[in-house]
Amino acid sequence: MTTLLATRGLSKHFAGLRAVEGVDFDLPQGEVRALIGPNGAGKTTLVSMICGRIAPSEGQVFFEGRDITALPAHKRIMLGMAYTFQITSVFAGLSVGENVALAARRRLKGAKVTPAVDDALARVGLLDRKTQEAGDLSYGHQRLLEIAMGLAQSPRLLILDEPTQGLAEGEIAEFKALIRELAGKTTILLIEHNMSVVMELADRITVLNFGEVLAEGTPAEIHANGAVQTAYLGGTHASA
């Protein structure tokens, strides 16, 4: 299978702290990959380097075989990377549809924007709220709106940082259904603490611990991995 995203020796040091250290990561096209690990393991830092939000201290990022390490974030979006982060990027004073249109225009032009907006909103179940002010949505719906903003860019790679955090049970079930529907079409990299989401959705799981890859495998393999269990039980992780 074609590798869509890869990193080699990717590291980030913050004033002596090795937040990410020598990560070699390969994500085949079409896969749903979960990135898990105890709090502070380096998950957000790793993904931020993949997106171009922060520069690595060492190492490279490849997208479709091309070295994109020096490419700014907006150019990575043009290549088909979309992402949502823990901190919401929704414009509260704009309508739901306007928020998605802004995101769509980062990659699409003209007549392609409106159908992409409607399709993305329909996928997350927010089409009937298109004209509502985004700030009036519940927190859970704002998270779904962010996913719609990513989807509207017709991404090749969709990166979601803790998408189910703060969602109600019913909203988590909707999120799972959405990812199942996207699976196979869109390559997805999911940072997630909710283990039922991880175990049900991921084709494979990468476990980070102290900035390094501790284990990688199918949900069953990771579930049975003694080192992973030790990292979780010994760590400060609380929400698994």
Ligand SMILES: Nc1ncnc2c1ncn2[C@@H]1O[C@H](COP(=O)(O)OP(=O)(O)OP(=O)(O)O)[C@@H](O)[C@H]1O
């Ligand atoms: N800008 C920064 N400056 C200094 N230290 C940082 C910075 N960003 C992250 N760190 C540190 O790097 C380490 C990895 O943080 P990161 O947020 O990537 O972990 P994480 O696995 O995403 O954690 P969580 O599950 O809590 O979100 C932590 O020790 C964190 O305090």
